[in-house]
Amino acid sequence: MVLLSLDIWLIxxxxxxxxxxxxxxxxxxxxxxxxxxxxxxxxxxxxxxNRAGPWGIFQPLADGGKLFFKEDIIPLASSKFLFILxxxxxxxxxxxxxxxxxxxxxxxIFGRDISLQIADVNIGVLYIFGVVSxxxxxxxxxxxxxxxxxxxxAAIRGxxxxxxxxxxxxxxxxxxxxxxxxxQMSGIVANQMTGNNLWHVILQxxxxxxxxxxxxxxxxxxxxxxxxAENELNFGYHQEYSxxxxxxxxxxxxxxxxxxxxxxATVFFGGYDILPxxxxxKWGLSPNLLTILGFCALMAKIxxxxxxxxxxxxxIPRFRYDQLMKLGWKKLIPLALINMIITAAVVLWLKx
Amino acid sequence: xxxxxxxxxxxxxxGMVITFSHLFKKRPTINYPEKKRSFSQVFRxxxxxxxxEEGRERCTACGLCAVACxxxxxxxxxxxxxxxxxxxYREEKYAAKYEINMLRxxxxxxxxxxxxxxxxxxxQTFAPANYGRKGFIYRKEELLIxxxxxxxxxxxxxxxxxxxxx
Numbered sequence: 001m002v003l004l005s006l007d008i009w010l011i012x013x014x015x016x017x018x019x020x021x022x023x024x025x026x027x028x029x030x031x032x033x034x035x036x037x038x039x040x041x042x043x044x045x046x047x048x049x050n051r052a053g054p055w056g057i058f059q060p061l062a063d064g065g066k067l068f069f070k071e072d073i074i075p076l077a078s079s080k081f082l083f084i085l086x087x088x089x090x091x092x093x094x095x096x097x098x099x100x101x102x103x104x105x106x107x108x109i110f111g112r113d114i115s116l117q118i119a120d121v122n123i124g125v126l127y128i129f130g131v132v133s134x135x136x137x138x139x140x141x142x143x144x145x146x147x148x149x150x151x152x153x154a155a156i157r158g159x160x161x162x163x164x165x166x167x168x169x170x171x172x173x174x175x176x177x178x179x180x181x182x183x184q185m186s187g188i189v190a191n192q193m194t195g196n197n198l199w200h201v202i203l204q205x206x207x208x209x210x211x212x213x214x215x216x217x218x219x220x221x222x223x224x225x226x227x228x229a230e231n232e233l234n235f236g237y238h239q240e241y242s243x244x245x246x247x248x249x250x251x252x253x254x255x256x257x258x259x260x261x262x263x264x265a266t267v268f269f270g271g272y273d274i275l276p277x278x279x280x281x282k283w284g285l286s287p288n289l290l291t292i293l294g295f296c297a298l299m300a301k302i303x304x305x306x307x308x309x310x311x312x313x314x315x316i317p318r319f320r321y322d323q324l325m326k327l328g329w330k331k332l333i334p335l336a337l338i339n340m341i342i343t344a345a346v347v348l349w350l351k352x
Numbered sequence: 353x354x355x356x357x358x359x360x361x362x363x364x365x366x367g368m369v370i371t372f373s374h375l376f377k378k379r380p381t382i383n384y385p386e387k388k389r390s391f392s393q394v395f396r397x398x399x400x401x402x403x404x405e406e407g408r409e410r411c412t413a414c415g416l417c418a419v420a421c422x423x424x425x426x427x428x429x430x431x432x433x434x435x436x437x438x439x440x441y442r443e444e445k446y447a448a449k450y451e452i453n454m455l456r457x458x459x460x461x462x463x464x465x466x467x468x469x470x471x472x473x474x475x476q477t478f479a480p481a482n483y484g485r486k487g488f489i490y491r492k493e494e495l496l497i498x499x500x501x502x503x504x505x506x507x508x509x510x511x512x513x514x515x516x517x518x
Contacts, residue, residue, distance in 0.1 A: 315371040
């Protein structure tokens with residue numbers, strides 16, 4: 001059915017895909033909170049939540065229910081509109097990034113080729129950077145609207161930290177973009193699936209490390225969780241928040257983690273490529289099965305990175321603020337620049 | 353600090369190896385309400401006022417426990433046994449009122465030591481909960497052990513691991 005030269009089924013297909021991916025992000029974020037508590041407990045020789053349901057698997061539901069039934073306080077002296085806008089923005093920007101990530105190849109069902117990517121824009125990487133930078137507004141607006149000095153301090157810390165680390169992040173990605181020659185996310189994945197099936201982490205180990213460190217900083221995860229430093233700023237920018245508004249902030253953090261893991265997996269670990277050095281299309285499996293396997297492979301990679309995020313959080317303490325800035329500006333940016341220059345030189349030399 | 357040290361990576365990796373090894377360690381936690389640790393034979397929990405084999409109260413209200421109590425948690429009032437009450441009280445004198453303030457009690461067990469009639473001992477019950485302070489003043493109803501003649505099972509349960517001791 002074609003209406004006004006617009007394929008209606010395309011819209012339906014994308015709408016379904018959006019619902020599935022948003023739902024999946026929520027579900028995984030929910031269970032990341034559970035995994036966080038469980039893994040934290042294991043790393044500290046404890047048992048973790050085990051009361052709600054078998055092995056405590058209903059714990060996230062219980063937490064969510066608790067947050068919903070808490071009193072929703074809006075401080076009198078706060079700027080009410082911005083106070084509500086803060087968590088909403090944080091959540092929106094966290095979810096927006098999922099649009100350009102290729103979650104799998106193409107499925108052939110109902111006689112149609114359905115791409116498992118919401119929008120295959122040719123500026124995918126730029127889009128991700130744009131949206132991730134918007135994430136600062138969630139923190140900044142929330143912290144400012146609370147009319148609380150601690151919150152404001154935390155918000156300023158968060159903003160400066162995110163801006164500093166975005167530079168190194170971008171520079172480390174430029175090296176990858178030189179290899180692929182495209183900003184399109186599907187192009188980056190395709191580049192890792194053709195030829196020798198080399199994942200970018202093999203060609204760009206330094207770039208990967210820098211990107212990973214910066215992803216930690218972008219998600220406000222330990223050791224870079226200065227915006228919410230409990231012991232200095234008593235909970236930082238979400239100090240005045242309660243009930244589900246607080247829940248939105250916390251939830252946005254976990255969705256950010258999920259999306260960051262997805263981006264890392266896509267850019268450096270072959271996305272939905274199942275194994276490195278292996279050309280999967282020669283296995284003789286049906287393309288649909290291969291797509292589903294690829295999706296599972298991507299999920300496995302994402303879960304691994306989520307685990308690493310949690311693992312790091314419960315291993316190392318928070319950086320001091322000067323250490324954070326020193327690491328960002330004096331270590332990571334020069335390293336990323338060197339990485340970029342070397343990559344550029346090698347690419348030029350190989351193409352001679 | 354060398355440059356490599358100053359980007360922290362190597363040290364962070366070492367730390368992560370340590371925490372990872374903890375994933376496989378045995379956890380010392382016991383799932384408390386489901387699993388309980390066994391107590392030592394001399395564990396001192398909440399008090400129990402004992403009865404003899406015929407179900408009569410052993411306490412004769414001599415007041416030695418109250419005197420021995422360093423926390424002054426025990427108060428009692430004595431009364432004389434009337435004819436026809438021989439099946440209730442073993443001695444001619446008995447405690448009409450017997451109260452232990454569990455908030456004052458330090459569970460030292462000196463009352464148990466002081467008692468000439470083996471009437472009071474510390475059981476293995478612990479962690480009582482209540483909504484008010486009043487509720488922690490245990491009266492005879494809370495302290496008396498179930499009657500071994502009429503409710504032998506409850507009696508054995510209340511006796512706990514101390515069954516062989518008396």
